[in-house]
Amino acid sequence: MTILPVPAALPSWQLRPRHAAGRYALGVAAGEESIGVAPREAIAHAVREDILAGRLAPGDRLRETDLARRFEVSRVPIREALSQLHSEGFVTLVRYRGATVSDTAGAAALELVQVRRGLEVLAAQLAAERGGGEVADELRRVVELGRSTAAPDELPALIVQFHTLVGRASGNHQLQIMLGQILGRVSWIFDQQLEARTAGSWSDHAAIAQAILGRSPIQAGYLMGEHIAKDEALVAGLRND
Numbered sequence: 001m002t003i004l005p006v007p008a009a010l011p012s013w014q015l016r017p018r019h020a021a022g023r024y025a026l027g028v029a030a031g032e033e034s035i036g037v038a039p040r041e042a043i044a045h046a047v048r049e050d051i052l053a054g055r056l057a058p059g060d061r062l063r064e065t066d067l068a069r070r071f072e073v074s075r076v077p078i079r080e081a082l083s084q085l086h087s088e089g090f091v092t093l094v095r096y097r098g099a100t101v102s103d104t105a106g107a108a109a110l111e112l113v114q115v116r117r118g119l120e121v122l123a124a125q126l127a128a129e130r131g132g133g134e135v136a137d138e139l140r141r142v143v144e145l146g147r148s149t150a151a152p153d154e155l156p157a158l159i160v161q162f163h164t165l166v167g168r169a170s171g172n173h174q175l176q177i178m179l180g181q182i183l184g185r186v187s188w189i190f191d192q193q194l195e196a197r198t199a200g201s202w203s204d205h206a207a208i209a210q211a212i213l214g215r216s217p218i219q220a221g222y223l224m225g226e227h228i229a230k231d232e233a234l235v236a237g238l239r240n241d
Helices: 039-052 064-071 075-088 105-129 133-148 152-169 173-191 194-213 217-240
Strands: 013-017 024-028 091-094 098-101
Touching: 039 064, 039 075, 039 173, 064 075, 075 091, 075 098, 075 105, 075 173, 105 152, 105 173, 105 194, 105 217, 133 152, 133 194, 152 173, 152 194, 173 217, 194 217
Parallel strands: none
Antiparallel strands: 013 024, 091 098
C-alpha cells in the first residue's frame, strides 16, 4: 500500500498533527486567520504537491479511505478533491477501481497551459480592440490591487480575477466560457513560487492592461503570450525537478 506523505507546507490552511500517532487534520496555523479555503482545495493542494515533488509516482493508488484517514475528514471532500485533480490531469479515475496518479500528469498540465496561452492571447487582442469594454475600470483597479497588496494569500485570487476580466473585456461570450474552464483547471499554478514571481507577474499584468486600455491589439496579444509562456516554463520545470 502506498504511504501518502505529508507535504512541508500549505498556504494558510495547514496540516497540523493532532496526536502522537502521526495523523493530520486540516486546520489553520497558529496566529493565522482562515481565508475560507475549502477542505477540498486544501486536500487537492497537498496531493498535487506530492505528485509534483515525486512523493507519489505515476500509477500509485489514491484510496479514499487512506486519504480520509490522513486528513481526518469524511470521504466527501476526498472525492471532490480527486475530481478536481482529475480535471487538472493529475489523477486518473476509473469506475469501480478508484483513483491513481496519472501516467501523464505533467504532460497534461503543460498541455492545458498551452491551450490557455492560445485562448488568452486571443482574449487580449479582442479586449484591446474594445479598449477594455465595460470592464476597463475593473481591469485598472485589479492591477492596482495586485501591485499594492502585501498579502501573498490574496494574490492567486487577484491573478485569476485579472485573467477573467481580460476574457470579459474581449466581449466574446464563448471565449469567456472556454477561458473560465481552463483557468479553473490551471489555477493551482498561481500558487507556485508565488513570492519569487509576484513583482514580475504584476508588471506583466500592468503592461498587458495598458496595451488593452490603449487599444493596441498586437501589443496586447504579444505581451499576453510572453506572460503565459513563463507559466509554461514553470510547469515544464516542475516536471523536470
